[in-house]
Amino acid sequence: MADPSLALQGVIYPRLQADCPSVSGRVYDRPPQAVVFPYIGLGEVQIVDDSADCIDGVEAFITLHVWSRAVGQVEAKRIASEIHSSLNGAELDLGSAWQFHLIEHRSTNYLSDPDGVTTHAVITFRALIDAR
Template sequence: MASPSLELQGVIVARLKAWAGLSASVNGRVYDSVPKEDLRIAQTGAGWPYISVGEGDETSDDADCIDGFEISLDIDVWSRAVGFPEAKRISDEIRKALKSPDLTLPTNALVDFRHRQTRFLRDPDGLTSHAVMTFEGFAEQP
């Protein structure tokens, strides 16, 4: 039996890589593990901008005859463009891509999935804009 949060992550990554509204800006740069930085040029191996799967958790919420899981997942947007406009445009496209009701897990049932909040941050390097998007859902195992 597959973990609901693992299945959800796979579906999300596939959706974001295929989403037309993200193709011009991130060009498929959606990562669980971001390619290593080249310290000689102080540049991430990912290229800019990019999306990464961030922190998450899966909490059991069982009921009679139902193995349920509350899932929380962060998706991060990373940009080196001036200011926040690029990070805000990309995060809006992510929200649109993931609010679609047709997110289907291979073996588990995704009952609910929604965007909770987006925080925009300036990273300490003074160059990087960062959006942290939090999504929440509920899944049931068969």
């Protein structure tokens, strides 16, 4: 069985590029050395078995990171809101290997980084997926 996080990343990445104008397409799996702020980073993914009789399912927890150097938290909160609007309750097509059921927002945390200038938002979503 293929890793469902690859299918999720494959649909989430372009969706965020299109739906989050505040980052002007700056959505990264790994940001470049000379990254321009603000941007969204694709973060950690946890896959939890959710199988039942005759169903090969998983629960996927996807973490996205917003990085902003604007003064205060307003920019990070605006971007987090764009992410929420883009993904929460979205219908995603994961291709022929996976049957998508839902994606829902679980939490958002806003942090001030120790550098004193960067605001960091950590946004977590939960998705339910079955193998076809």
